[in-house]
Amino acid sequence: MSETAKRSASRGVHVTVMRSQLGRVRGLGSAKSGVAHWWAERVTSVALVPLTLWFVAAAVQLVGASHEDVLNWVASPVTIVLLICLLLATFYHMKLGLQVVVEDYVHVDSVRFALLLLIKAVCFLAALAGIISVLKMGL
Amino acid sequence: MKDVRDALIVARNTEGGLVHRPLSPHLQVYRWQISMVLSIMHRFSGIALSVGALVLVWWLVAAATSPDAFGQVQWFLGSIIGYIVLIGWTIALFYHLFNGIRHLVWDAGYGFEKPTFHTTGWVVVVATFAFTLLVWIVGLAVK
Known part of the structure; x- marks a missing residue:
């Protein structure tokens, strides 16, 4: 769980990020080509x-x-x-x-x-x- | 089943036979209206212009090759089939140009209201035929 998700969980907010961290950094989406x-x-x-x-x-x-x-x-x-x-x-x-x-x-x-x-x-x-x-x- | 994707869309009817489930509403269930006709025409005119672009290259290559080769292209373009190609090319060019500008305006985030959408569509149709007519009147006058 990422730091952001942990903090949100501790405040009682449930955050589900389905994308991998690498995928988020690349920012190309599911089509892979931007x-x-x-x-x-x-x-x-x-x-x-x-x-x-x-x-x-x-x-x-x-x-x-x-x-x-x-x-x-x-x-x-x-x-x-x-x-x-x-x-x-x-x-x-x-x-x-x-x-x-x-x-x-x-x-x-x-x-x-x-x-x-x-x-x-x-x-x-x-x-x-x-x-x-x-x-x-x-x- | 020929494709793995069929597993998701194949079902059995009451007699036990395999049938394809409908994926989404198809074109034939909609009433024809200006917006869909223009959308289809945009793609169709793009394909027609691809042929036109090849004619342009043929003309340029012939002009660079010899007066004889150039004469052959000019003979073809001056024939009845040539005129049909050129008139069709002019219509497709102006339509794709004007509707392309309409697309760019949408890309910028404007013109999505239904009345605006219909009005701009008709403006494109009228402008296409007006400019085609203008170009041919001027072109034939020059000749």
């Missing part, structure tokens, strides 16, 4: 609000654009930076979101594990392919 996933999803979503609005505005101006128009657009450092930020935030947010969908609906462990790996791989590869393409055109 709020990292939830928090990252929010941070990326906040970043995506202005980035998405910028991209939609840019996309509207690029309707019917020639290959040369696109290369000229990507030649600007501002475009390069914002496109890379958009790709990073989008695919990180996409990985987090699709992960939850799979965790909610896929209950066969082997299939779930395979799908989670697939999502990670596709998001990582797509983000990398997009970023490299932007750098190749812009630099």
Whole structure:
């Protein structure tokens, strides 16, 4: 019994703490992972609000654009930076979101594990392919 | 029984056959209402946007590869299927964006009162279609 519990018991108050002392110190709860996933999803979503609005505005101006128009657009450092930020935030947010969908609906462990790996791989590869393409055109 | 969890939810009916006990009320017992439709649509639009994000990467990779590869993407996006994809993408994007902002406001602790909840839901629906229409009118005018 902890010191706090002993003191409470001596005053006639019964305190039952079901969590271990180590568990309380770690502060991660039963899920063992804390709020990292939830928090990252929010941070990326906040970043995506202005980035998405910028991209939609840019996309509207690029309707019917020639290959040369696109290369000229990507030649600007501002475009390069914002496109890379958009790709990073989008695919990180996409990985987090699709992960939850799979965790909610896929209950066969082997299939779930395979799908989670697939999502990670596709998001990582797509983000990398997009970023490299932007750098190749812009630099 | 295929899963150990079945031990907790399996019972016998009056004829002695094995039946699954209901775990919790399922979707079909509820009357459809705006809040649940929008919640389902948020997840659905997120999945649609994942496909859209891959189209964006395809477009960028093609533009970085060659004028021919870029021409193929532009041909696809200019076809009827391409237009359907792009219009669907615009709707999903604005819906997920506006409803995502609604989610962030909830995360900050506001907007849980029932009338507010319904009003903001309808605002999201109207804003989605208004912005989709605006973007397409401007986009086609630019073209």
